[in-house]
Amino acid sequence: xxxxxxxxxxxxxxxxxxxxxxxxxxxxxxxxxxxxxxxxxxxxxxxxxxxxxxxxxxxxxxxxxxxxxxxxxxxxxxxxxxxxxxxxxxxxxxxxxxxxxxxxxxxxxxxxxxxxxxxxxxxxxxxxxxxxxxxxxxxxxxxxxxxxxxxxxxxxxxxxxxxxxxxxxxxxxxxxxxxxxxxxxxxxxxxxxxxxxxxxxxxxxxxxxx
DNA sequence: CTACCGATTGACT
DNA sequence: GTCAATCGGTAGA
Numbered sequence: 292x293x294x295x296x297x298x299x300x301x302x303x304x305x306x307x308x309x310x311x312x313x314x315x316x317x318x319x320x321x322x323x324x325x326x327x328x329x330x331x332x333x334x335x336x337x338x339x340x341x342x343x344x345x346x347x348x349x350x351x352x353x354x355x356x357x358x359x360x361x362x363x364x365x366x367x368x369x370x371x372x373x374x375x376x377x378x379x380x381x382x383x384x385x386x387x388x389x390x391x392x393x394x395x396x397x398x399x400x401x402x403x404x405x406x407x408x409x410x411x412x413x414x415x416x417x418x419x420x421x422x423x424x425x426x427x428x429x430x431x432x433x434x435x436x437x438x439x440x441x442x443x444x445x446x447x448x449x450x451x452x453x454x455x456x457x458x459x460x461x462x463x464x465x466x467x468x469x470x471x472x473x474x475x476x477x478x479x480x481x482x483x484x485x486x487x488x489x490x491x492x493x494x495x496x497x498x499x500x501x
Numbered sequence: 502c503t504a505c506c507g508a509t510t511g512a513c514t
Numbered sequence: 515g516t517c518a519a520t521c522g523g524t525a526g527a
Binding site for chain 1: 507508509510
């Protein structure tokens with residue numbers, strides 16, 4: 292792919308060690324990072340503005356809370372790999388955290404489109420920038436992420452990865468917490484993290500307040 | 502094999 | 515705000 296080295300130099304993938312930590316810390320620190328998608332069609336980059344943590348067997352909302360199945364096997368695998376699953380006929384992307392055998396992951400719920408907006412428009416078939424990647428399944432459609440990427444290594448800078456936030460030092464982030472969206476169980480746990488100043492966050496207005 | 506259901510979205514009142 | 519389309523995964527007969 293043309294320009295591959297230049298892109299991974301400018302948008303260097305986060306290291307495996309980043310993901311090998313407490314998932315709540317990983318979730319919080321993923322807000323502001325860059326989600327990068329590089330295909331033959333072009334480069335797309337978005338700023339992660341909203342995530343949710345799913346905490347292994349002790350979390351009833353986690354897909355792996357009742358053990359390993361064919362669908363959730365990637366969550367039990369190596370940290371820094373993707374867990375991609377389907378819900379209501381749409382794909383959603385997670386980053387796996389913690390050591391092998393501990394099935395925790397971070398759901399990427401929304402990105403602010405930064406580069407490759409034209410390509411995202413084509414894939415999403417909408418002209419509204421705010422709707423391109425606001426929601427976990429919308430961002431997968433905008434970035435052409437499907438079952439192919441279940442188990443994908445997000446640390447080697449090929450096709451799909453997460454890179455550092457170049458603005459991190461310049462601008463402090465306002466990160467808010469709430470209950471997770473769309474899950475009925477464990478509503479007391481505040482495991483959703485989002486940039487409270489971003490207009491690219493999903494959910495009801497009350498869940499976006501500063 | 503069948504039945505049920507969901508970490509969603511888009512259309513609509 | 516409400517609601518249902520839609521289909522793969524899962525559990526159970």
